[in-house]
Amino acid sequence: SQQGEEDPQALSIQEGENATMNCSYKTSINNLQWYRQNSGRGLVHLILIRSNEREKHSGRLRVTLDTSKKSSSLLITASRAADTASYFCATDARSNYQLIWGAGTKLIIKP
């Protein structure tokens, strides 16, 4: 079963609105990461939040982590057409030094 699972699977909003996507995981983690993938391209790292952090900001991105609920959320404020992409969370829960990836949220920003 997947460690990280994003919700929703797809999200379509108007430009200028805020977009929120969630990631849930099953076992304890040291850190959780969010990545963006534009269609047909490689992934780009957005933000890493450690288990002792509750919230982190980077520009228009805000990530929260609730270790008691084993969940994280990514908020993109004032969305732009360029934010159209798939967003993935990845956790480090395994002992064999791998990251575990969710299936992603596909975000579409309508002009």
Next chain:
Amino acid sequence: DGGITQSPKYLFRKEGQNVTLSCEQNLNHDAMYWYRQDPGQGLRLIYYSQIVNDFQKGDIAEGYSVSREKKESFPLTVTSAQKNPTAFYLCASSLGSQETQYFGPGTRLLVL
């Protein structure tokens, strides 16, 4: 410029043929990874290497092989044993295990 490169961008494989995907990084990273991505899906780990001359199988290693003779290079061979190779292949590297991963642009493999 520092980064990670993959070639070719598109690759066509005939039945029964082995093909090799290239991955090179100049970030001085110890760890390198190969992932497979099917349409609309997440990443599945094929192989990873934490150090030169060492690599481990990921979740879907059957039908694939790798080598890590140099720190900068981690080529992936898709063998004829891989019966469903059509996918998008992503290479990544990181300074250490479970740290931020930096991805190449990907290679799309198609079967003729």
